[in-house]
Structures are given as C-alpha cells and as structure tokens.
Amino acid sequence: MYDGPAGSGQDRVPIRTGGTALSGGDEAYVYDEATGEWLPPGTAGAAPEVVQVRDAAGNSLADGDSVTLIKDLKVKGANQTLKQGTVIRSIRLTDDPEEIDCRHDTIKGLVLRTEFVRKR
Numbered sequence: 516m517y518d519g520p521a522g523s524g525q526d527r528v529p530i531r532t533g534g535t536a537l538s539g540g541d542e543a544y545v546y547d548e549a550t551g552e553w554l555p556p557g558t559a560g561a562a563p564e565v566v567q568v569r570d571a572a573g574n575s576l577a578d579g580d581s582v583t584l585i586k587d588l589k590v591k592g593a594n595q596t597l598k599q600g601t602v603i604r605s606i607r608l609t610d611d612p613e614e615i616d617c618r619h620d621t622i623k624g625l626v627l628r629t630e631f632v633r634k635r
Contacts, residue, residue, distance in 0.1 A: 543556055544556070566612045567612070568608050568612045568615070568629060569612075569629065570582060570629055570632050570633050570634050571585055571629070571630050571631065571632060571633050572633050572634070574633070574634040575634075576606065576608065576615065576629065576634060577608070578606070578607055578608055579605050579606070580605075580606050580634060580635070581602060581603065581604045581605070581606070581634075581635040582602075582603050582606055582615070582617075582627075582632035582633060582634055582635055583600060583601065583602055583603070583632065583633050583634075583635050584597055584598070584599055584600065584601045584603070584627075584631060584632060585599060585631055585632065585633050586599050586631060587599050588627075588631060590622055590625070593621075593622050595621065595622065597619065597622075601619075602635060603617045603618075603619060603625075603627070603632070604617075605617070605618070609626070612629070613628055613629050613630070614626050614627070614628060614629065615627050615629060615632070
C-alpha cells in the first residue's frame with residue numbers, strides 16, 4: 516500500500532504487488548492479464564459475453580454472410596440511393612452489434628445498420 520503525500524487527499528492507492536493479487540482495503544482484486552484490468556475476485560476468470568449480431572428479422576449474422584436491403588437507403592457522401600432488394604455480399608461484423616461493414620460495386624467502405632438488412 517502507498518500512502519499519498521500529506522494533504523493530498525489520497526489515503527490509500529492500490530498498487531500491484533509482484534503476483535496477480537492485490538488487496539485494497541477490505542476487498543481483494545485480481546489482475547486479468549488478458550484484458551489488463553483489475554477485477555473483483557468474483558469476476559476473475561469469467562468469460563466475456565459474446566454479442567450476437569441480428570438482422571431486422573432476428574436472424575443471427577456472421578462474417579461472410581450475404582444480406583438484402585429491406586428499404587431504399589440514401590448513401591451519405593455518395594449522392595446515390597441503394598434500392599430495396601439490393602444484395603450485399605460478404606459482410607464483416609464490427610465492434611458495434613448494430614452495424615456491419617460491407618462493400619458494394621459502386622461504394623467502397625460502406626457501413627450499414629443491421630435494422631435495414633435481412634439475411635439472404
């Protein structure tokens with residue numbers, strides 16, 4: 516434990532002590548090397564939640580799937596409209612479960628919201 520400088524307002528600041536455990540007051544913390552975070556002991560070793568990406572109909576999407584647009588979409592910056600029924604092939608999932616990354620013949624770097632697509 517480290518006591519901050521006098522008058523700093525910091526009574527105790529937890530520091531890592533050699534191993535993978537840390538005691539901060541009454542509670543012990545465990546360092547998770549995969550995420551680089553200090554976690555309470557109850558959450559250590561818990562698997563991260565896998566988020567399912569779903570289309571407008573509720574079907575699960577995966578990398579490489581083909582989707583169909585369910586409504587006309589005006590594309591910002593391209594001065595073009597993608598029509599309902601347009602097929603988008605080989606999608607890629609992003610960190611955001613509500614967006615997919617895809618390519619169209621005329622538009623490169625297209626990002627679509629999953630609420631406007633249906634799995635083919």
